[in-house]
Amino acid sequence: MRGDVEWGTIPRLVRSAAERYPDIEAMVDRDGDREIRWTFPEYAERIDEAARAFIASGLAPGETVAVWAPNIHEWAVAAIGIHSAGGVLVPLNTRFKGREASYILAKSKARMLFTVTSFLDADYVQMLRDHGAELPELRETVVLRGVVPEGCVAFSDFLARAASVDTETAEARALAVQPDDLCNLLFTSGTTGMPKGAMLIHGATLRAYDSWADVVGLEQGDRYLIINPFFHSFGLNSGLLASLMKGVTVIPQPVFDVPQVMARVAEERVSMLPGPPAIYMTILNHPDLASYDLSSLRLSVTGAAAIPVEMIYRMRRELTFKNIVTGYGLTETHGIATMCRHDDDPETIARTSGRAIDGVEVLVVDTEGNEVPRGTPGEIVVRGYNLMLGYLDDPDETAKTIDAQGWLHSGDIGTMDDRGYVIITDRLKDMFIVGGFNAYPAEIEGTFMAHPGVAAAAVVGIPDERMGEVGVAFVQVRTGASVTAEELIAWSRNEMANYKAPRAVHIVDAFPLNASGKVLKFELRQRAIELQSKA
Secondary structure (H helix, E strand, O other), X not given: OXXXXXXXXXXXXXXXXXXXXXXXXEEXXXXXXXXXXXXXXXXXXXXXXXXXXXHHOOOOOOOEEEEEOOOOHHHHHHHHHHHHOOOEEEEOOOOOOHHHXXXXXHHHOOOEEEEEOOEOOEOHHHHHHHHOOOOOOOOEEEEEEOOOOOOOEEHHHHHHHHHHOOHHHHHHHHHHOOOOOEEEEEEOOOOOOOOOEEEEEHHHHHHHHHHHHHHHOOOOOOEEEEOOOOOOHHHHHHHHHHXXXXXXXXXXXXXXXXXXXXXXXXXXXXXXXXXXXXXXXXXXOOOOHHHOOOOOOOEEEEXXXXXXXXXXXHHHHHOOOOEEEEEEOOXXXXXXOEEOXXXXXXXXXXXXXXXXXXXXXXXXEOXXXXXXXXXXXXXXXXXXXXXXXXXXOOHHHHHHHEOOOOOEEXXXXXXXXXXXXXXXXXXXXXXXXEOOEEXXXXXXXXXXXXXXXXXEEEEEEEEEOOOEEEEEEEEEEOOOOOOOHHHHHHHHHHHOOOOOOOOEEEEOOOOOEOOOOOEOHHHHHHHHHHHHHHO
């Protein structure tokens, strides 16, 4: 693969991009009235400056540095500067509170923290101080944007340290990084326990996302509005790193605000706009959609589970996307495992998550680990170069996730057709059992999307004295449509098996989302239980 041969490491990729794309904008960002427009060589200079500042600050190769901030250009400079200095990046979720951030800072033994003090009314430095956790490994906190509290350092003052390190020293440090060295320590969401740190390496990351960029059709000169958080493997790898590979302009979007996003698409002639299904549904259902010029949009990549087929069709009919690709991956697989291909027919792109990327194996297995017949539901397992090295300091959990034959067990349920294309139907943990029958929320949600009055649906299972569990649906109604909960319940009973049909429907204006735009099912489940108790 090209990623192995040409680059191998992120520092080498940065240098290659500066040479190959001397006149293309690499980064476009705003900070109040200040606008950033850097070419690739200018971007590389900022990254090199950050790397020299890390060396001056005493960061040793292999040490960890955390970044806790929204999508801003400083995030990218700091993060890739960490890589160029031989360090390991630990991204923190912007929705975290002090307790959650403290846990990961302590677990990862982060030496430095780069953060902001004003994002969505959150002051991350104060959050940590209010929590009062002891972090003996944390030597310094640097503020990327916002007021700099006592005991912290401004990003500009941190960068000023670069002057004490010559370019030869920085170059030697960057070129000493090897493809098998750790580059990122990405922590799982912790939905089934405490977050676990997936150890990911340079070579596998670049090989995977070179392949990803080719399959998606990312081209030199594309302009990429990155809504997916940089702290997530999608925003970091499919966003920042893939753009360096292909000569693509990065336009960070800190907060998903529909009018702001649509205006930004028009202003910057954005051609690439990926995101989870909830983002597209919000755009499609916006009452002022027709007033925005979105004609520059060309590429879209969306997630795997719970993608309504009708949403894909609406994206083609009502938006201007010419290439919509679905894919599938996990943090533990460097964020990628399967993808559709350019020459796939529309039905394949709409209904599947594609087939395994080159160099990776994907199977569907039963509870004993045996491959099931094609078309039969089972657990998705993955094997190949894209697997993490393991969970940080957690060999037991690593062994539970990656079996003795090298297969990583995803916890996702799906089927595979005769061509090897995978359809993700649900998460094992989201499945609920109604009177002995397995019910999969994603399947039920997809059926609801066929109703002309439904914009989006989210289904959860709640305890039931007679049936064990029953389904509850939360529904967003399309703009201009009029439909009641009772009508939707009656409609669903005609459209799906009785055990799948939700016992209750609640019409809502919005779903609770995490920072990656995914629906927080546990919050909906709790709300459904509370509403049921009051009925």
